[in-house]
Amino acid sequence: MRSELFSxxxxxKESNQPGLRLQNSKLLKAELNGEFMARVGSMVAYQGQVQFEALGSGGLGKFLKQKLTGEGVPLMKVTGRGDVFLAENAAxxxxxxxxxxxxxxxxxANVLAFDSTLNYDIKMVQGVGMMSNAxxxxxxxxxxxxIAVTTKGTPVVLxxxxxxxxxxxxxxxWSANLQTGYHRAEQMGLGTLLGRSTGERFTMSFAGQGFVVVQPSEEPPGGLAGAAQGQQQSGGILGNLMGN
Known part of the structure; x- marks a missing residue:
């Protein structure tokens, strides 16, 4: 049988070392000998003796935070020996x-998989107040x-x-040590253009030393931290909880 498909x-792709690596730009391969964490529903194929265990957002504390904020990564723990292939809507x-x-x-929303050796938690983005619906x-x-992260299109690292x-x-x-904040578009001179709205209601600011990764696509509100709806009523209690 002949086809360019079999090129x-x-x-x-094979490797002598276990772990996460790219099969191609839109497909992640995990050469498994132990365990790793992955987004629920991201598995597209696997070979070998592999088990999948749903974990919510990873532990009771993170699960409670996820329920309150709507944010977090719906996780599964992948264990065993074999090869696991993961993807997320061809991102x-x-x-x-x-x-x-x-x-x-x-x-x-952009976390695909990560080594179980990493520490993970849900934190409030500092300096945002209640200004943004994102x-x-x-x-x-x-x-x-x-960590394997996804983007829609080729990103820029600033x-x-x-x-x-x-x-x-x-x-x-972005680097977690950066100072973050939000500005209304009107404060940046972006609110109106010749009497028309630019559609840029809020801009997120970064200061300090580090980097921020930006994709060439704007997710619907809620993409940044998952739970746009209902947060207007939850400021003080959630702020105290997430600061821990």
Whole structure:
């Protein structure tokens, strides 16, 4: 049988080391010998002796936070020996390696999989108040290990060495040490253009030293932290809970 489908580019990529790696730009391969964490529903194929266990958002504390905020990653623990292939609606996949001392704040909607050695929690995005309908909470990862994140299109990585402003619906992840805030579009001179709305109601600001990853696509409100609806009524209690 002959076909371009069977070209070397499309054949399964093999490695001598277990772990997460790219099969191609839209498909993640986990060479499994132990366990890792993945988004529920992201498995597209697997080979070998593999078990899948749904975990909600990862532990009781994170589950309660997820229920209150709507944010978090619906997780499954993948264990065993074999090869597991993961994808998310043909989105582009990117690998990020964290080392001790690193901390990364990620939009939960963009987390595909990560090593179980990493620490993960749901945190309030500081400085946002109640101004934005894009959400107030993000997933913060720290420790040592690898994370696979998704983007719609090829992203740009901005070095934050001067005041930086991003559409909150396009922000994928950023250095967790950055100072964040929100500005109304009118404050930035973007609210109206020749008497017409630009559609840019809020802009997210970043300050400090680090980076922010921006995708060339604006997710619907709720993409940044999942739960746009109902947050207007939940400020004080949630603020105290998420600060822990």
């Amino acid at each position: 070397a580019d499309n054949l399964e 582009d996949i990117h690998m990020i390696d964290l080392e001790p001392g690193d901390a990364l704040s990620i939009n939960g 959400g107030l909470f993000n997933c913060v990862f720290s420790g040592y290990g690898r 070095s934050v060495d001067q005041p930086t402003y991003v559409d909150p619906q396009a922000a994928i992840c």
